[in-house]
Amino acid sequence: MPIKRICCIGAGYVGGPSCAVIASKCPDVQVTVVDLSEERIRQWNSDHLPLYEPQLDDVVKSCRERNLWFSTDVDKAIIEAELIFICVNTPTKLFGIGKGRAADLKYIESAARRIATVAKSSKIVVEKSTVPVKAAESITNILQANVKPGVKYQVLSNPEFLAEGTAISDLVSPDRVLIGGEKTDQGREAVEALCWIYEHWIPKEQIIVMNTWSSELSKLAANAFLAQRISSINAISAICEATGADVSEVAGAIGTDSRIGSKFLKASVGFGGSCFQKDVLNLVYLCECLNLPEAAAYWQQVVDINDYQRKRFALRIVESLFNTVTDKNITILGFAFKKDTGDTRESAAIYLSKYLLDEEAKIRIYDPKVEKEQMLRELTSPMISDNPDRVSKLVTIYDDVYEAAKGSHALVLCTEWDEFKTLDYKRIYADMLKPAFIFDGRIILDHEALMEIGFHVETIGKRLTRKPVHRPIAPCTQ
Numbered sequence: 308m309p310i311k312r313i314c315c316i317g318a319g320y321v322g323g324p325s326c327a328v329i330a331s332k333c334p335d336v337q338v339t340v341v342d343l344s345e346e347r348i349r350q351w352n353s354d355h356l357p358l359y360e361p362q363l364d365d366v367v368k369s370c371r372e373r374n375l376w377f378s379t380d381v382d383k384a385i386i387e388a389e390l391i392f393i394c395v396n397t398p399t400k401l402f403g404i405g406k407g408r409a410a411d412l413k414y415i416e417s418a419a420r421r422i423a424t425v426a427k428s429s430k431i432v433v434e435k436s437t438v439p440v441k442a443a444e445s446i447t448n449i450l451q452a453n454v455k456p457g458v459k460y461q462v463l464s465n466p467e468f469l470a471e472g473t474a475i476s477d478l479v480s481p482d483r484v485l486i487g488g489e490k491t492d493q494g495r496e497a498v499e500a501l502c503w504i505y506e507h508w509i510p511k512e513q514i515i516v517m518n519t520w521s522s523e524l525s526k527l528a529a530n531a532f533l534a535q536r537i538s539s540i541n542a543i544s545a546i547c548e549a550t551g552a553d554v555s556e557v558a559g560a561i562g563t564d565s566r567i568g569s570k571f572l573k574a575s576v577g578f579g580g581s582c583f584q585k586d587v588l589n590l591v592y593l594c595e596c597l598n599l600p601e602a603a604a605y606w607q608q609v610v611d612i613n614d615y616q617r618k619r620f621a622l623r624i625v626e627s628l629f630n631t632v633t634d635k636n637i638t639i640l641g642f643a644f645k646k647d648t649g650d651t652r653e654s655a656a657i658y659l660s661k662y663l664l665d666e667e668a669k670i671r672i673y674d675p676k677v678e679k680e681q682m683l684r685e686l687t688s689p690m691i692s693d694n695p696d697r698v699s700k701l702v703t704i705y706d707d708v709y710e711a712a713k714g715s716h717a718l719v720l721c722t723e724w725d726e727f728k729t730l731d732y733k734r735i736y737a738d739m740l741k742p743a744f745i746f747d748g749r750i751i752l753d754h755e756a757l758m759e760i761g762f763h764v765e766t767i768g769k770r771l772t773r774k775p776v777h778r779p780i781a782p783c784t785q
């Protein structure tokens with residue numbers, strides 16, 4: 308039976324964009340996205356959406372109040388829907404058993420309990436959040452333990468693979484859609500119903516159906532493999548800096564091997580984002596729980612190398628600036644965890660700022676899309692700062708990059724925003740203290756041109772050969 312109404316629990320980075328695309332591709336289906344946060348829902352219903360994502364505004368505007376609705380009335384949306392996506396957050400646990408590694412499943416459980424409490428008819432419940440293997444079994448147990456007469460549930464796994472900054476194109480043209488379900492008649496029927504939704508725009512052969520546990524594990528494995536590639540190239544970048552090899556050349560060379568491929572080999576100041584670290588740590592915890600310590604240690608290294616990369620870069624900044632940054636003005640270019648998003652969760656810029664603040668440097672920050680309050684929230688969070696007063700004393704946020712750079716000792720590029728490639732660096736150089744330093748944590752700038760201007764340039768995975776800069780020397784007045 309075709310699905311007429313969908314409910315999505317969780318109006319975040321996944322729930323909002325993925326349901327907007329479903330609504331735009333399935334005009335015959337009513338889609339309601341619900342959240343407990345009134346503020347988030349208010350923003351989804353306004354002209355200023357709660358998250359910045361290219362093309363998202365257009366997609367939302369094309370179907371909002373046609374067949375796409377945002378609401379805080381969770382119960383009504385659950386009651387009316389035949390299919391419910393669970394898109395709630397699954398952050399790393401901050402306390403208790405598995406602290407710092409296991410995924411906190413309290414939001415998943417509360418969504419499942421809400422469905423069990425209010426549902427009056429049968430539902431297909433689709434777990435889209437990233438979860439540990441066997442989470443679908445827990446959801447099923449909660450639903451079945453509270454089931455009402457005549458109501459039946461089928462729980463499917465349908466992990467999401469979108470990346471922020473390219474969410475809409477990833478959703479419109481995904482490499483694949485993964486669906487995990489039970490190999491029973493009811494399980495197959497539920498899988499078919501979800502396939503019917505996706506087949507509105509995705510070719511059948513790109514929809515992969517498998518057992519639920521494989522589907523859950525495939526999501527964690529995919530993120531772990533992607534993160535592992537970045538840590539691998541970052542580990543190579545350390546060797547490049549020590550030897551004179553160039554990491555971009557090495558990545559280019561190994562990427563041409565079709566067995567390796569060229570994507571996700573960009574060395575950087577370290578990966579950020581809400582998911583890579585969380586999901587790899589979740590995998591580490593799973594290995595430990597399954598008594599597989601060697602497998603756990605292997606995946607733990609992916610996160611450890613990422614920490615090492617951020618620390619190495621911070622240390623290079625301090626060393627280059629004559630071993631002291633105390634009271635120096637350091638301008639951070641970019642605070643988002645990657646370009647084309649306003650998301651700052653686990654951004655490398657946060658960690659770099661923390662290292663520099665520990666040295667009592669004066670930090671100036673410019674990011675084209677991140678709000679000031681959000682940056683300050685990140686920097687004063689208990690995980691980052693044990694001294695919020697120091698943050699208010701030492702951090703200034705700018706909305707003009709040239710003002711931010713004026714009078715600085717150094718620029719530290721943390722996010723690969725396109726606009727940073729085309730800044731007027733001559734003007735910036737003229738307004739900076741000398742010697743003027745640039746630390747390119749994303750390998751996106753024209754280093755030769757910057758050195759020609761007079762900058763001292765440092766980057767990841769490459770030692771730059773400096774030409775002597777001849778500047779006119781002021782005549783001696785004695």
Ligand SMILES: NC(=O)C1=CN([C@@H]2O[C@H](COP(=O)(O)OP(=O)(O)OC[C@H]3O[C@@H](n4cnc5c(N)ncnc54)[C@H](O)[C@@H]3O)[C@@H](O)[C@H]2O)C=CC1
Nearest residue numbers: 317318319320321342343394395396397414418436437467
């Ligand atoms: N951010 C990303 O790019 C991707 C995230 N994922 C996964 O998707 C899941 C969601 O991630 P995000 O969208 O980034 O999280 P988010 O934090 O942006 O959004 C989650 C939303 O769920 C709401 N929520 C929590 N419990 C609720 C409940 N019981 N009822 C109603 N609303 C509730 C929260 O208020 C929040 O607005 C996570 O498991 C994440 O690992 C998967 C692929 C990509």
Ligand SMILES: O=C(O)[C@H]1O[C@H](OP(=O)(O)OP(=O)(O)OC[C@H]2O[C@@H](n3ccc(=O)[nH]c3=O)[C@H](O)[C@@H]2O)[C@H](O)[C@@H](O)[C@@H]1O
Nearest residue numbers: 467468469470471537571572573575578579580582644645
């Ligand atoms: O589960 C998730 O949340 C998502 O996690 C990642 O997506 P996302 O974190 O949004 O963005 P990525 O493009 O993967 O970048 C993650 C981090 O790695 C960094 N990165 C990426 C690629 C690279 O070559 N080098 C590198 O340092 C980025 O700058 C960024 O800080 C995955 O790419 C998505 O497939 C997945 O759905």
